[in-house]
Amino acid sequence: MQHHANMTAPGAAPIALRPQAPLLPGRTLGVLGGGQLGRMFVHTAQAMGYGTVVLDPDPDSPAGQVSHHHIQAGYDDPQGLAELARLADAVTTEFENVPAAALATLAARRPVAPAANAVALAQDRAQEKAHFVRCGVRCAPYAVIASAEQLAAAPAELLPGILKTLRLGYDGKGQRRVTTAAELSAAWHSLGQQPCVLEQWLALALECSVIVARGADGSIVHLPVQRNLHRDAILAVTEVYAGNLPQALVEQALQAAISIANGLQYVGLLCVEFFVLQDGSLVVNEIAPRPHNSGHYSQNACDLSQFELQLRTLAGLPLTAPRQHSPAVMLNLLGELWFAQGAVAQTPPWAEVLALPGTHLHLYGKGQARPGRKMGHLNVTGPSPQAARATALKAAALLGIAPF
Ligand code: ATP
Numbered sequence: 074m075q076h077h078a079n080m081t082a083p084g085a086a087p088i089a090l091r092p093q094a095p096l097l098p099g100r101t102l103g104v105l106g107g108g109q110l111g112r113m114f115v116h117t118a119q120a121m122g123y124g125t126v127v128l129d130p131d132p133d134s135p136a137g138q139v140s141h142h143h144i145q146a147g148y149d150d151p152q153g154l155a156e157l158a159r160l161a162d163a164v165t166t167e168f169e170n171v172p173a174a175a176l177a178t179l180a181a182r183r184p185v186a187p188a189a190n191a192v193a194l195a196q197d198r199a200q201e202k203a204h205f206v207r208c209g210v211r212c213a214p215y216a217v218i219a220s221a222e223q224l225a226a227a228p229a230e231l232l233p234g235i236l237k238t239l240r241l242g243y244d245g246k247g248q249r250r251v252t253t254a255a256e257l258s259a260a261w262h263s264l265g266q267q268p269c270v271l272e273q274w275l276a277l278a279l280e281c282s283v284i285v286a287r288g289a290d291g292s293i294v295h296l297p298v299q300r301n302l303h304r305d306a307i308l309a310v311t312e313v314y315a316g317n318l319p320q321a322l323v324e325q326a327l328q329a330a331i332s333i334a335n336g337l338q339y340v341g342l343l344c345v346e347f348f349v350l351q352d353g354s355l356v357v358n359e360i361a362p363r364p365h366n367s368g369h370y371s372q373n374a375c376d377l378s379q380f381e382l383q384l385r386t387l388a389g390l391p392l393t394a395p396r397q398h399s400p401a402v403m404l405n406l407l408g409e410l411w412f413a414q415g416a417v418a419q420t421p422p423w424a425e426v427l428a429l430p431g432t433h434l435h436l437y438g439k440g441q442a443r444p445g446r447k448m449g450h451l452n453v454t455g456p457s458p459q460a461a462r463a464t465a466l467k468a469a470a471l472l473g474i475a476p477f
């Protein structure tokens with residue numbers, strides 16, 4: 074374990090607080106994970122006058138770079154976790170695959186949100202889907218495939234389908250599309266015969282997601298429902314404005330997300346991803362127990378961002394309903410944009426992009442651009458949905474992002 078103090082945190086040395094008393098500015102908030110989500114949480118916490126401490130093994134992690142303290146240690150390093158509990162008055166996570174045991178260890182000493190059990194559930198596609206079923210929320214037809222027997226017994230009506238590892242998938246990694254029983258078998262073997270779910274391949278009309286924040290007292294608020302475009306299983310564009318989705322779907326998505334959060338007694342920020350099928354019906358895909366890429370527009374388009382909502386749930390501050398004040402389009406800035414001119418990485422034309430009114434650039438401090446790597450995002454706001462879209466399309470053209 075290495076501990077770097079980047080800056081002096083405000084306020085006095087941390088002391089244990091009763092969890093029911095709000096943690097006010099001057100206290101120190103901890104984050105497990107040093108990626109871009111942690112970085113933006115840290116920025117928000119610091120803007121409000123909190124101290125911050127990040128635990129991440131990477132010496133140059135996006136959040137570690139900007140936090141008051143960076144504990145450079147593995148997520149299961151007992152010394153690192155003890156140091157985090159010592160420095161932080163409460164701890165949250167930004168990393169999907171942080172070991173639930175680490176959260177449980179921390180929870181013995183400090184308020185932790187979200188709780189270990191919710192994070193563990195979201196890490197396991199079988200547990201996650203069982204929870205959807207319990208909550209009465211429809212998900213894709215599926216079967217767990219963890220043994221040769223289950224492989225042989227896979228229902229034919231799930232084909233064509235998509236085989237996903239139960240654990241550790243993101244951005245479409247650990248997934249194989251299969252059309253026949255033979256392909257299914259080959260795919261399961263190519264994934265090392267690890268436990269998987271086979272989902273029926275659904276004919277999607279579109280995808281959407283919603284972010285809810287739930288406090289320890291059970292109060293719950295939400296951001297508007299986001300419409301998402303994925304390319305190669307990675308989020309490419311999010312559009313949020315009145316009329317982006319039929320009102321009936323918006324209401325169903327909100328009800329489903331609230332049932333899922335309440336069913337877990339969830340405390341913290343939760344994103345629920347949905348599919349909308351070609352027949353117009355809504356199917357839940359998966360949950361993320363943390364801020365989500367599809368919620369980044371809230372930084373510039375809403376009076377409360379998803380990061381401030383996360384902070385308020387963690388600190389036990391009041392949750393007021395966020396209001397979107399501007400129609401918004403978010404463009405993900407993936408590493409390939411640095412290679413639009415050829416094999417040598419070039420800085421994208423930021424000055425031209427920022428000449429377009431209503432563009433807000435967010436970069437994550439990652440040194441090396443690589444295809445598929447999330448380097449940043451561009452939030453585009455405008456006075457109307459048409460204006461935001463028109464500006465976003467101009468920015469996309471400048472950056473080499475295909476039109477949408
Ligand atoms: P992330 O965690 O980055 O959101 P992931 O690796 O967990 O991604 P999923 O959300 O399961 O992956 O799937 C990625 C994308 O693949 C979905 O957003 C959707 O576009 C497509 N997809 C996944 N499952 C199905 C399905 N059953 N039918 C149709 N499309 C699917």
Ligand code: MG
Binds near residue numbers: 346358359
């Ligand atoms: Mg997903």
